[in-house]
Amino acid sequence: MLEYWRSTVGKKQFVAVTGAILVGYLILHMLGNLNSAFGPGADEARVDWYAHWLRTFGEPLLPRETILWVVRVVLLGALIVHITGIAQLVKRNREARPANFPAKRIGRSVESMAMLGTGILLLAFIIFHILQFTTLSIHVTPVEEGAVYANLYWVFQKWYFLAIYLAALVLVGMHLRHGIWSLFQTLGLDNPSRNQKLRHGATALVVILVIGFGSVPVLFFTDVLDPPREVALATILSGVFT
Amino acid sequence: MNFTLEIWRQFDGSDEEDKGRFETFKVTDIDPDASILEMLDQLNERLSREKKRNIAFDSDCREGICGTCALVIDGTPHGPQQVTSCQTYMRDFIDGQTITIEPFRASTFPVVRDLAVDRGALDRVIQAGGYISTTTGPQPDPNAMPVAPEVQEKAMDAAICIGCGACVAACPNGAAMLFTGAKVTHLNVLPQGQPERESRVVGMVEQMDAEGFGGCTNYGECSRVCPQEISIDVIGMLNREYRKAKTKRKPKTEKAMSTQ
Incomplete structure (x- = not known):
């Protein structure tokens, strides 16, 4: 296994597999997000119920949040392998070309050339995103544990948060348009008759992901989705004080 | 046809640490049906007459099957036509243009001399x-x-x-x-x-x-x-x-x- 990791071909395959894990998670994440499009609901927002379900999934067989933490550990592991592999490959690739002689661009795509840049920016975005919605450490807008719908609503009332999230989606789209097709090539899962379909398939998946992710913040910002029920908040508060 | 050539020169034998540089040559009256290698041959003959050091480059069969010729022409390996360097003809260029000729660039291909790499x-x-x-x-x-x-x-x-x-x-x-x-x-x-x-x-x-x-x-x-x-x-x-x-x-x- 160590030998596999040491070779450039093997290392790139590790990067491809971990990339595939991250893409798989993105698809689930997007589907989960779409729960917020059901609005604040009569008594509980559907996305709040969904967030609760993610935490209690598997109970009483498994302790609370087990599945959630398994997913988090797998994702973190995949991300570390993905970044370590790429960092080492980039170093090798730079050494393989003499300094000051970048190869002329003949036909390579902008996405493929920007992979490193989009990757670094995405890492920064992921850290920001976790601080905002997982650890709830950014207090520009009111955030509260468990009140997912309300948190989302207030964040996406600000135009600059909307801009950050939409910009991140452009980066995701660019990174994956090359990445998804590329991983099939790297793992040798392509074949000549399938290659064109894989390229179009990658583009189609990217379009679905960007629209799926992008719709939620836009719906909040344009007030298509109703504000969270302050009533529900008030009852919780009154419960605390009595 | 007339061309201005920017040709990579490196390792004339006097300096082991030579970093290389471009030298400019003017060539005149080139047959449009000459290959880029034949154009370099003509230039070398002139340099010989002038008692100057010839430009080193690799070539062998000159019919596109041996894979010996290796020029980077205007930044593209083998030039604009996706054929070997020897099959790249001067008619593919515009009369009077400047053509940049370099060796193949890779750390794994050390330059032997001028345009010839190992x-x-x-x-x-x-x-x-x-x-x-x-x-x-x-x-x-x-x-x-x-x-x-x-x-x-x-x-x-x-x-x-x-x-x-x-x-x-x-x-x-x-x-x-x-x-x-x-x-x-x-x-x-x-x-x-x-x-x-x-x-x-x-x-x-x-x-x-x-x-x-x-x-x-x-x-x-x-x-x-x-x-x-x-x-x-x-x-x-x-x-x-x-x-x-x-x-x-x-x-x-x-x-x-x-x-x-």
Whole structure:
């Protein structure tokens, strides 16, 4: 296994597999997000119920949040392998070309050339995103544990948060348009008759992901989705004080 | 036709640490049907008459089949036409234009002199697995090893590689994946290549790494300059063969033998 990791071909395959894990998670994440499009609901927002379900999934067989933490550990592991592999490959690739002689661009795509840049920016975005919605450490807008719908609503009332999230989606789209097709090539899962379909398939998946992710913040910002029920908040508060 | 040439000069023999530089030459009255190598020949003849050092460059067959010529013309390996340098003709350029001529650029291809580079690294990759074991002796029965036409075509599409190294020079990562992929595809799809199927791909990949070639990031530039138009499908094949060779479970007897 160590030998596999040491070779450039093997290392790139590790990067491809971990990339595939991250893409798989993105698809689930997007589907989960779409729960917020059901609005604040009569008594509980559907996305709040969904967030609760993610935490209690598997109970009483498994302790609370087990599945959630398994997913988090797998994702973190995949991300570390993905970044370590790429960092080492980039170093090798730079050494393989003499300094000051970048190869002329003949036909390579902008996405493929920007992979490193989009990757670094995405890492920064992921850290920001976790601080905002997982650890709830950014207090520009009111955030509260468990009140997912309300948190989302207030964040996406600000135009600059909307801009950050939409910009991140452009980066995701660019990174994956090359990445998804590329991983099939790297793992040798392509074949000549399938290659064109894989390229179009990658583009189609990217379009679905960007629209799926992008719709939620836009719906909040344009007030298509109703504000969270302050009533529900008030009852919780009154419960605390009595 | 008249041209201004910016030609790379390096290592005239006086300085081991020579970093190289471009020198400008003017050539006049060039036949449009002369190849770029013949144009360089004319320039060299003039330099000889002027008692100046000739421009060193590689060439051999001059009919596009040997893979010896290796010029980067205006930034593109082998020039604008996706043919070998020797098949690039002056009619492909505009009269009076400036043409930049450089050697193939890769850390694995050290410059020998001017436009000539040492592509021995590719030979060593071949030595690491680009061969088959075969018994010599009487000619075998022609039908002893049936090869389906589709397989034969696939093998020939890869075997057409002339080993010029333009793929390495075009790659922003200086990778030799197209070259190695072509050789692995050629031999691994044919029955004659089966005995070394796994050791071939593993050996060649290890040698690529040892030589210092970069890795593939699927830019596809290699295929766009390849004079033989080899597709990056051969890289997919290389990746597949490597993955299979590395993840295949060894039979217990083989494990026991290797530990002895």
